[in-house]
Amino acid sequence: MTYSIETINLTKKYPIIKNYRDLLFRPLQKKESTALCELNLKIKKGELFGLLGSNGAGKTTLIKIFCTMVLPTSGTAYVNGLDVLHHGKKIKKIIGYVICDERSFYWRLTGRQNLIFFAKLNNVPRPEMDTKINDLLSFMDLSREADKMFKDYSTGTRKKLAIARGLLTSPEILFMDEPTNALDPITAQKIRVFIREKLVQEMKKTVVFATHNLHEAEELCDRIAFIHRGRVKVTGTVEEIKRMIGTEKHYVVELENPDTSLFAKISAFPLVKEIVNISALTEANTIEIEINTQTGADNTFHIIKHIIGMGGKVCSFYQKELSLVDLFSKIIDKDSN
Secondary structure (H helix, E strand, O other): OOOOEEEEEEEEEEEEOOHHHHHHHHOOOEEEEEEEEEEEEEEOOOOEEEOOOOOOOHHHHHHHHHOOOOOEEEEEEEEEEEEEOHHHHHHHHHEEEEOOOOOOOOOOOOOHHHHHHHHHOOOHHHHHHHHHHHHHHHHHHHHHHOOEEHOOOOHHHHHHHHHHOOOOOOEEEEEEEEEOOOHHHHHHHHHHHHHHHHHHHOEEEEEEEOOHHHHHHHHOOOOOEEEEOEEEEEEEHHHHHHHHOOOOOEEEEEEEEOOOOHHHHHOOOEEEEEEOOOOOOOOOOOEEEEEEEEOOOOHHHHHHHOOOOOOEEEEEEEEEOOOOHHHHHHHHHHHHH
């Protein structure tokens, strides 16, 4: 299979500025901060791929390497089979970079003027520039705001203009660095639908989407990679990752008027790892608890039978699906131990 993006043992280190003591006593000693460490990744053509991680995990550095804005310290990275070290000019012609930092625009220029400036910067031929910009403004539903100054745009409109800027070169691959950050829920959802339906499904683009919003990634992406401390911890679809990491089973049980000793008895059951009280006593004299089973345990019948055998009155019982937030917490906890 030909991959749109591929990295092999990709590493990036940044020098740390020395203080006066280090300059005096250790003038030759290097001090470095590792942003990426032997990172391996493969992204298919036409895929909407999510890069997940907390702030400082290395997502932006990785995207900047793909865009040839930063060079790796060691290892290799390929974009459509082109090495980022040796084919920077060719790569820039086939990629778009959506960075939503508002400081990257000129605030006293209109949206149209900003696009003209960046089109010239990206060597878009003059004969087709006006047509392309008008098409993009229409495509992004920005025609009415096109001749207003950027400083007067709403946050959502600024994000849409950033996407239009990223599409100026008609890229095969689009890198998006947290494009919905700081948006209200309705505007963020509209952007997500646009990315999925227009860019990926209609225009057949490969989209690499960096975010720390786990709910967004679960809804949007075909596959995801968890990045923590510069390393890819796990890659796959949400379901694949749940199978790899979420080996424990979580059940929510609603009990009617439970005896205070019942919780201790359930905890002592060999299959049970932990019990969490997730609701107070309701008007109907019921209470909800979450039962986390031991790794590999999958015997719902025995758990229910055990609770009923001890006098528990079960009103409802269902398995709780682990979210990406739960899975990411497990990855970080495992990495910290």
